[in-house]
Amino acid sequence: MLDWVLILAPYRKDASYMASLLLEHGIRAQAVTATELPDRLAEFPGVLVVTHEALNPVAIKVIAQFLQDQPNWSEIPIVILLDRAAPQSRIQSALASAWPRSRQTFYQRPVAALELVSGIQSALLTRFRQREVRDYLERETELRLELNHRVKNILASVISIFQMTRRGASSVDGLAGDFAGRLTALSNVHSVVFNAGGEEAQLKDIIGATVAPYRAEGHSGIHTSGPDILVPRGVGTTLALCLHELATNAIKYGALSNPEGQIALTWDLSSDPDPVLTITWSEHGGPPVVEPSRVGYGTRYMRSALTSVFGERPEFMFAPEGFRFVVRGPLSRLAQKP
Structure with a gap:
């Protein structure tokens, strides 16, 4: 606690007198015998008061051992x-x-x-400052560990994105462009979560940051709507990468390849006891849709990643009037994802 005084004063009523005096000034104090000293020191008092009569070899040795064993941040004042x-x-x-x-x-x-009393109050203030230093050091260590963990996760994500992009690339320029786009999507999500001040962020903010690069100035071919829903960082990152894949395909082959094309990106939450989140990407106004003859790596990644997150396989529908994509799953499952 560091906010109380331990008194070792074996002569007459010195200990009780000092305890009463300190209590009158709002300072908790506890008298202790030489036998009790080791156990009470282990409770970490704020100040130790010792009278001349208590300075025997045994007490000096006990206090010396405590001073040696106290943590680096601690320097108990001894009066x-x-x-x-x-x-x-x-x-x-x-x-x-x-x-x-x-x-x-x-x-x-x-x-x-x-x-x-003034001297003991000053010593307690010193002890309080030591506690602040202790808390700061503990928080700094915690932040360093957290930063190290996050950097490792980010680097692992970058490596995974590069491998995914490399396997689907047909040229160096294509590799560079796709890789840069996916990194931008990853960066945007981290910015949104950081600005939210925690490990969760609003789904609408993650979606808005992801599709922002595909919205032309003064005109948007992507229209988004849905309720306020908090999703964890990992879920947001996966969704951002998948939405980036959908937008890239729409630019190459779908609605965004046509000035008149439009995309409706919506999400809603059912009112069941275990609400289900449904995200829908619906294109129209683009060229006639033809289902590809082979499944690209981006599509395989989306199926694998979203099935892992939502617990259900996403749907890819290649209707002639426009491509449509739907993924859904229990909100409780998303909340459990790291």
């Missing part, structure tokens, strides 16, 4: 109350040797109550 007649220089030198690099503050008894 030592010495009698006026005590050999103060010799005691300070001995404690500096027994407790090297420890934070020690010495008071000569009798000490004014206000002076003692």
